Amino acid sequence: MVKPSIPKGTRDFGPAVVRKRNYILQTIRNTFEMFGFQPLETPAMENLTTLNGKYGEEGDKLIFKILDNGEILGRAQQAKDSRELATLLCEKALKYDLTIPFARYVVMNQHELTFPFKRYQVQPVWRGDRPARGRYREFYQCDADVVGSTSLINEVELLKIYDTVFTQLKLDGYALRVNNRKILGGLAELVNRPDLLTDITISIDKLDKIGMDGVRKELSDRGLNADEIQIVENFISIDGSNDEKLSRLKEVLKNSPMGLKGIEELEFVLNNQLTTYASTPLIDLTLARGLNYYTGIIIEARAPEVVKIGSIGGGGRYDDLTGLFGLPGLSGVGISFGVDRIYDVLEEMQLFPTTAQQSTKVIFLYTGDENIKLAYQHITALRARGIAAELYHENAKMDKQMKYANKREIPYVAIIGDSEIQEQVVSVKNMVTGEQVKLSASDLATFDFK
Template sequence: MIKPTIVKGTRDFGPVVVKKRNYIFQTIRSVFELYGFQPLETPAMENLSTLTGKYGEEGDQLMFKILNNGEIFDDASKATNSRELVAAVSEKALRYDLTIPFARYVVMNHNDLALPFKRYQMQPVWRADKPQRGRYREFYQCDADVVGSDSLLNEVELLLIYDTVFTKFGLQGYELRVNNRKILSGLAEVIGKSELLTDITISIDKLDKIGIDGVRKELTTRGLSDNDIAIIEEFLAIDGTGEEKLDKLKVLLKDSPTGQKGIEELSFVLNSGYATFNTAPIVDVTLARGLNYYTGMIVEAKAPAAVKMGSIGGGGRYDDLTGLFGLKGISGVGVSFGVDRIYDVLEELQLFPETAGQSTKVLFLNLGEENARVAFKHVQSLRNAGIAAELYPQNAKMDKQMKYADKRAIPYVAIIGESELQENMVSIKNLQTREQEKIDADAVIRFEYK
């Protein structure tokens, strides 16, 4: 007998978990639509040529490639390395994220789109990563992007979307960290090492993990002088409020037009007076995610420190993402929510509302054919009124039916025994408080099922 298993890094979701996940999806979706974003879905698989080279070398390695099915691999025997072999036997891959498929969609449909185009997308993605807490091989992303607009108001609204969603979740202590790619480019310009931008940012991005001494050592090995490193250390030492940090950056990057532009953009997003945040964004000059395609604002949402989860969302401005597919001049900006990590955070902090895992509000006990027939009419009336209700399918011992309701976390049971049947009444029992009351049958539909 083969013992059933599932692939590492994937999960089954039982009914209660699915309901809680749906609570997350519905909350995020409601905010997306509140801000005027439209839904979009793309296929689970894309042509390998669409995805390859868009995420860097590591991304190419972490893609799940799909074997060409039912075809003769004539070129496979001619392959001299693994890259050639993959090309010979695979032309498709599971999508790695939602951004590149979205860019492909825009390029294919731009003549029919009303720009700016505001879309949201909530679908699974796949990565051949090493599974660990908060990191899975199959997981959902929830993205919101605006393409066809250079306005920084889009950045303001996307930050407000994060703030609104996390506030609705009751998530306190989360951090919304922001930076601008142009500020990092400005730092490289000031030290005269623009060609080492990636090397510099890779090193400073590790500040939390290896400390300033570790960063200094890494920068030395990457060919930077002591004077260069001193300027970078001054950059990393910038502190104070968001406004104070931006003022200090203006001085440090005074000789970099690119850096000044980045400071100006970030200042508008944070201090233009358009938005009032429940949790103010934090200027973080070390934030360097996605530099292979972000060109302006960079944002990362971090879980409360007590949860030790790290990032639960991120995004930024990409001025020429569609240029990867030959369509120049369409600017874009977007953010993404990491649903799976958000679930773990809400679960650990016990922030799911009690109703999030519920479906059925009231279970009518089955106490015989005549009683069940009357009960079923109540069930249908409740359903017609939008209240989830069930009738236990067979006449079983009351204790068994009550245990079923408890196991299902159904908050109420309705009892129509012989006395209730004769009196045209229904007894409603709250399974949490164990309180029971008998009400008129006509009042069943008006009862407050919490």
């Protein structure tokens, strides 16, 4: 007999968990819709050529490849190494994120779309990561992107989407961090190593995980000398308020047109006075998000510090993304919510409302075959009002039925026994307070099942 199991880094979700996840997803979807974004879905798998080379050296290693059908042994024998083996045997892969498939979709449908095109997408993605707390191999992303516009107002709107969602989820203490890829490009110019921009950003993006000593070692391994490493360390150590950091950056990057352009973009996004935030976005010069396609503003949302999870969302601008698929000059910017991590944060902080854990509002107890028809009439009327109601499934002792309602956390129990039939009422018990009332049919039809 095979023992039932699931792959590492994946999870089953029972009813209670699914309802809580739906609470998060619906909050995000409603916000996306409120800001004018349209829904989109793409296939679970993409051609491997669509994904390869889009996520940097580290990301490409985590793509889940799908083994081709048919005869593969002959092809396998032709491979010189593991990389070539994967190319020979795998033409498709599970999607690593939602952004690259979105870019592919835009290019394929460019003549049918109205630009700027604002889309949101809520789907699972897969990464061959090492499973850990808050890190899974199959997880959901919720993305919002605007493509076909260079306006920095889009960045402001996306930051406001984060702020709106986290405020509605009552996630006090969350943080928004911002940087600009052009500023990091200015840093690479400052050390006279623009060719190592990607290597530098990948290294400093790991600061939280490996510390400054680890970053120094990585930079050294990637080809920087001691003086260049010191310049990088001094740069990412610039502190103070947003305005103080911007002022200092203008001095440090005064000879870098690229760096100054990045500073100008950050200034607009942070000081435009278009909106306010529950948590003001802060400049973080260590924020690099080592993905090759970012070209402008970089954004990261972090969980409250009391929960040691870290990032719960991120994004940025990618001026060249659709150019990867033959459509140059179409700028885009987007953000992503890490739903699985947000769930873990809300669970640990006990922020899920009771209503997010309930489905059925009222259950009618089984009090005899002769009373089922009347009970079902009431159930049908309540469902027509949009109130979730059900009937206990079989004749059983009253105590068993009440325990069932308690385990299901159903807030109200309705009883139509012999005495209720005689009085032409329905007894309704609040399972939280213990209060019980008798309602006529008309009163039941308007009763507030909170």
